[in-house]
Amino acid sequence: QSALTQPPSASGSPGQSVTISCTGTSSDVGGYNYVSWYQQHPGKAPKLMIYEVSKRPSGVPDRFSGSKSGNTASLTVSGLQAEDEADYYCSSYAGSNSVFGTGTKVTVL
Amino acid sequence: QVQLVQSGAEVKKPGSSVKVSCKASGGTFSSYAISWVRQAPGQGLEWMGRIIPILGIANYAQKFQGRVTITADKSTSTAYMELSSLRSEDTAVYYCARGLAAAAAFDYWGQGTLVTVSS
Numbered sequence: 461q462s463a464l465t466q467p468p469s470a471s472g473s474p475g476q477s478v479t480i481s482c483t484g485t486s487s488d489v490g491g492y493n494y495v496s497w498y499q500q501h502p503g504k505a506p507k508l509m510i511y512e513v514s515k516r517p518s519g520v521p522d523r524f525s526g527s528k529s530g531n532t533a534s535l536t537v538s539g540l541q542a543e544d545e546a547d548y549y550c551s552s553y554a555g556s557n558s559v560f561g562t563g564t565k566v567t568v569l
Numbered sequence: 570q571v572q573l574v575q576s577g578a579e580v581k582k583p584g585s586s587v588k589v590s591c592k593a594s595g596g597t598f599s600s601y602a603i604s605w606v607r608q609a610p611g612q613g614l615e616w617m618g619r620i621i622p623i624l625g626i627a628n629y630a631q632k633f634q635g636r637v638t639i640t641a642d643k644s645t646s647t648a649y650m651e652l653s654s655l656r657s658e659d660t661a662v663y664y665c666a667r668g669l670a671a672a673a674a675f676d677y678w679g680q681g682t683l684v685t686v687s688s
Binding site: 461463492494496498500505506507508511512517549551553556557558559560561562563 | 604606613614615616619628630631664666671672673674675676678679680681
């Protein structure tokens with residue numbers, strides 16, 4: 461199972477939006493509506509931000525949204541804030557396994 | 570409130586094995602899935618495998634097949650991950666994470682356990 465492909469980096473100014481892509485195959489992203497996104501600050505455990513493609517857990521700001529088209533999922537962070545600067549990882553169910561994306565470092569300029 | 574508390578840091582020799590524990594509190598341990606995810610220094614997240622305690626069945630990433638064993642003790646609400654034939658590339662922070670089902674997202678994470686493999 462190969463890692464899902466994400467851009468290494470993305471950036472935006474405060475208040476702007478940034479969108480991160482996550483490309484897999486029909487065996488993972490394209491085959492299931494079980495794509496999730498995680499935010500990780502340095503030295504911390506990952507935090508769930510989006511599950512089942514577009515659902516937000518309680519407590520996650522509605523500035524975070526998710527979508528999927530075919531084999532590619534996306535995370536959009538609107539109204540960027542300084543605290544959004546972090547690494548972001550997508551993940552997908554892939555049958556009996558799960559797989560993570562390569563990770564994207566988001567920088568708030 | 571669900572909490573996953575992992576065992577402490579380990580230093581191991583190449584060729585040896587390590588066993589990391591993950592004790593859960595809150596929720597119904599047996600009915601959800603516990604996955605193990607590792608992160609090498611400066612690298613991304615890597616899913617290793619999962620177990621659903623009520624079924625006692627574990628699934629492993631192909632990369633780790635034959636080298637990793639994930640078990641669960643329902644009586645103590647503790648999951649374990651044992652990795653054998655350690656090499657320097659296994660140096661990483663190992664996390665346990667809960668999913669409400671096999672396909673579900675990982676909604677709670679342990680604090681991570683650093684395993685260092687060094688001669």
